[in-house]
Amino acid sequence: MDFNFTEEQTMLRDMVRKFVDKEIKPLAQQIDKEHNVDLVKSIFKKGSALGLYGTPFPEAYGGSGMGETGYAILIEELSRGCASTSVTIGAHIGLAGMSILIGGNEEQKKKYLSSIASGEKMGAYALTEPGAGSDAASLQLSAKEEGDDYILNGTKLWITNGDIADIIVVYGLTNPELKARGGITAFIVEAPSAGFSANRIEDKMGLRGSATAELVFENVRVPKENVLGKVGMGFAIAMETLDESRLSLAAACIGAAKEVLSMSVDFSKKRVAFKQAIASFQAIQFMIADMSAEIYQMESIVYRTAWLYDQGKKIPREGAICKLFCSEALDRIVDKAVQIHGGNGFMGEHPVERFYRDSRVNRIFEGTSEIQRMVIAEDVIKNGSD
């Protein structure tokens, strides 16, 4: 057993940390206050010059072959700075890119995955619909075969990067009878496309600098060669992609948790009450201890699971456990962080307030906590407790 990061993994962490400290942290408050997607896009561009988006992908497609572990390191570090930026990059790599890596044929990977890895094109993943969130299998977007094309009609909702992406992996219904059992197909849709439009959704509790959009498909023609994998394989691709991306979402929670812990420690050493730094009070110390203990657990399960995934193991249960535990732990941690900061923590000028708002969605998107519990329980009951 070896829990050490390799030299390359350590260098990746150091490099991303430097990048976050210099290029992202100074802008994070502004990004949030102004809902400034343009700033996030400019950071995205700088990141592509460093080759960040190829982290998990094989070298054959312009990646660096650093696997899920490398990807988790990248996302953890990005999340120390700005959740909006981290989610933008996460949807690009972990949802759009991973869908293509998991489901795509050689030609599709060469054409689309390479441009995602280089950052030349931005990716999005469109599964959720107004009437299909947790119950993804009941999606309605229709995809009808017509000559050499499929014609897409319907609406997708709350799609990260939806209105700024160039490549969108869209899940549609090719056979309404079969539904999730072979009736759902994934398509690679290039934007702009005739009949495709995207409307930005601005009013969110957090992630205010990440572009969230409603996507409308009105007779959008997609060539058959852009069917990801095979017709009817869409649901399997969507679910396997989510297994992996749930893990990176958990990694994002670690970064945010470490950042607010560090802010809380700094604050508690400086803030004086009753003539002493509040760090000297046991009530504050216990909160710091609990935060630190949870972070240790988060790190332990996420990197263990990333390692498993890199060994080629499928991780439906483990990914769900990481996502469930880390998103809920993060909420407990940001809550304590705000408590330690007192009135300051309630004020918009303090970054801890932003982390508090940005954290909440982690228990909801990419499968709610309730869905994670269902996934875990189903797997444990079916396959045993080990």
Added chain:
Amino acid sequence: MNIAACIKQVPATESKIRPSTDGKDIDRTGLSYVVNPYDEFGVEEGLKIKEQLGDGSVTAISIGGEKVAEALRTCLAVGSDQAIHIQDDAIEGSDGHAIARILAAALKKSDYDIIFFGRQAIDDDSGAIGIHVADLMGLPHVAGINKLEIIPDEKRAVANRQIEGATEVIEISLPAIFTCQKGLNEPRYASLPGIMKAKQKPMTVLSLSDLEISADSVDSSKAKTTVIKIESPPARSAGIIIEGSPSEAVAELIRLLREEAKVL
């Protein structure tokens, strides 16, 4: 241009530094290390010159134990072509003079046109090595540069350095040594492909015997300078709050300044 950048691995800037128990070094437990930020300016300037001229080579050079390989690998990841790691147990405890001799011996092995150092290392702040090496190698140097222009055909360079209230512009013939000051450039980040390639780039490990330097001659007993003590600055005593009405407080303050602080 054949360019060398001498670098030192130093404790990360955010590290909490404490004297070691024997009081002659710092306590190194749990410290994380980085490439000395001033030395990064040297590496970056080397890479920029190589890019501008469209050819050349940048060699990163360092002295120290096993761990120093990580710092050199970082230099390779940002774009240096090769690295030289001088590693020898006998160097433990060597003083600045010995370090300069060792570096000069290593630098003499190749015909470098330009040799960069940081203006100082952020750990001991001695600021001596680059200038010392210039002396030992008989090369001209400019210390603390914040701008550099190379005229390759004439084997010349023009360097700027900031002095009190003015900029000094110095012309110098190559080969030469420069120590780098903040403002010279903005060091680039390692790229991910750069990180992946770093391990494949050549890293030569040299011992003292490779450099024809006797272990004995760099021994701490032969040191020309010796660190006697490293100690933390004295803790600041708490301030005094003078209570009372403004006129009483001022009277009391004057009394204290006169009688206690003895500054009036």
